[in-house]
Amino acid sequence: xxxxxxxxxxxxxxxxxxxxxxxxxxxxxxxxxxxxxxxxxxxxxxxxxxxxxxxxxxxxxxxxxxxxxxxxxxxxxxxxxxxxxxxxxxxxxxxxxxxxxxxxxxxxxxxxxxxxxxxxxxxx
Amino acid sequence: xxxxxxxxxxxxxxxxxxxxxxxxxxxxxxxxxxxxxxxxxxxxxxxxxxxxxxxxxxxxxxxxxxxxxxxxxxxxxxxxxxxxxxxxxxxxxxxxxxxxxxxxxxxxxxxxxxxxxxxxxxxxxxxxxxxxxxxxxxxxxxxxxxxxxxxxxxxxxxxxxxxxxxxxxxxxxxxxxxxxxxxxxxxxxxxxxxxxxxxxxxxxxxxxxxxxxxxxxxxxxxxxxxxxxxxxxxxxxxxxxxxxxxxxxxxxxxxxxxxxxxxxxxxxxxxxxxxxxxxx
Numbered sequence: 001x002x003x004x005x006x007x008x009x010x011x012x013x014x015x016x017x018x019x020x021x022x023x024x025x026x027x028x029x030x031x032x033x034x035x036x037x038x039x040x041x042x043x044x045x046x047x048x049x050x051x052x053x054x055x056x057x058x059x060x061x062x063x064x065x066x067x068x069x070x071x072x073x074x075x076x077x078x079x080x081x082x083x084x085x086x087x088x089x090x091x092x093x094x095x096x097x098x099x100x101x102x103x104x105x106x107x108x109x110x111x112x113x114x115x116x117x118x119x120x121x122x123x124x
Numbered sequence: 125x126x127x128x129x130x131x132x133x134x135x136x137x138x139x140x141x142x143x144x145x146x147x148x149x150x151x152x153x154x155x156x157x158x159x160x161x162x163x164x165x166x167x168x169x170x171x172x173x174x175x176x177x178x179x180x181x182x183x184x185x186x187x188x189x190x191x192x193x194x195x196x197x198x199x200x201x202x203x204x205x206x207x208x209x210x211x212x213x214x215x216x217x218x219x220x221x222x223x224x225x226x227x228x229x230x231x232x233x234x235x236x237x238x239x240x241x242x243x244x245x246x247x248x249x250x251x252x253x254x255x256x257x258x259x260x261x262x263x264x265x266x267x268x269x270x271x272x273x274x275x276x277x278x279x280x281x282x283x284x285x286x287x288x289x290x291x292x293x294x295x296x297x298x299x300x301x302x303x304x305x306x307x308x309x310x311x312x313x314x315x316x317x318x319x320x321x322x323x324x325x326x327x328x329x330x331x332x333x334x335x336x337x338x339x340x341x342x343x344x345x346x347x348x349x350x351x352x353x354x355x356x357x358x359x360x361x362x363x364x365x366x367x368x369x370x371x372x373x374x375x376x377x378x379x380x381x382x383x384x385x386x387x388x389x390x391x392x393x394x395x396x397x398x399x400x401x402x403x404x
Contacts, residue, residue: 021295
């Protein structure tokens with residue numbers, strides 16, 4: 001109890017002491033990738049080590065449930081990053097179509113979603 | 125007749141506020157834990173999200189016996205505590221069990237969930253009160269007057285409300301320190317709602333900048349000044365109601381259910397109970 005009233009509360013987010021850091025950041029855009037298999041069926045990027053979590057809580061634990069790519073403030077993943085992450089997890093000959101998406105707000109306060117890139121990856 | 129019933133009920137619930145709070149928090153904690161026996165995920169822990177995560181070996185933490193032992197300690201301790209038995213030991217067993225259960229929970233998360241923090245910390249206050257005043261409480265139970273006696277010391281009231289207020293204040297300070305006052309400029313909330321929100325309220329917030337900005341500004345104010353607003357009797361219902369609406373809106377738009385926070389705000393800040401003479 002006393003510890004939480006002192007300095008650690010401002011820095012730590014360790015149960016049972018916390019500064020409730022969720023949603024403290026102020027992102028101006030969010031980005032994510034969407035995967036489709038060769039049949040055009042949506043598949044979860046997490047299955048290939050790519051995690052689209054926008055991390056509302058900065059006290060993330062890499063290596064726990066997400067051992068692949070994670071974006072902290074919604075910045076886009078690059079093609080090379082995605083390729084390097086998913087290739088070791090793909091079956092031989094498997095093909096994935098990948099769309100890079102972005103969400104932002106314009107000056108009038110309207111939210112838009114757009115596709116910013118697309119590419120495909122084929123496992124050797 | 126109604127006046128007599130009203131007087132009778134008022135009398136019975138005078139002290140009942142903190143027993144009701146305690147019962148609710150323990151119920152939420154036990155049911156939450158019971159519904160969340162998180163499976164062991166792949167990967168190695170690089171960071172810990174609980175203090176005890178640094179102490180308890182990973183093999184122990186991941187063993188099913190750990191979880192069941194912790195849950196039984198919490199649930200068994202809670203029942204015993206609420207029954208007024210073993211007041212010297214039951215609160216300690218309950219709190220240790222709760223610490224172990226929530227440690228297990230957050231240690232299996234990708235990032236910290238905060239649902240377990242408030243029941244644990246208010247639990248500390250209520251356990252301290254029970255241990256300190258256990259003789260008075262036991263005597264009142266023996267007399268059958270536990271609901272009528274003015275058992276509640278003033279420090280319990282201010283410790284719980286001050287603790288809750290402090291939680292919200294560090295949350296507000298965290299937002300200002302990370303993003304400045306401009307945190308409340310509506311943009312990020314609109315994006316969160318557009319991407320992760322659901323339902324008509326989520327859609328409305330995503331499409332309505334002035335409403336999103338107003339909501340963020342109010343929340344930032346209530347959180348930052350929670351340490352003053354919740355303990356002070358005059359502002360308490362306003363802060364309590366505002367923070368309750370904040371939690372409920374998160375629940376219906378982002379599925380973030382802070383049930384223990386909501387329960388504590390309802391019991392401690394809403395004018396549902398008549399004050400005891402000691403706490404008045």
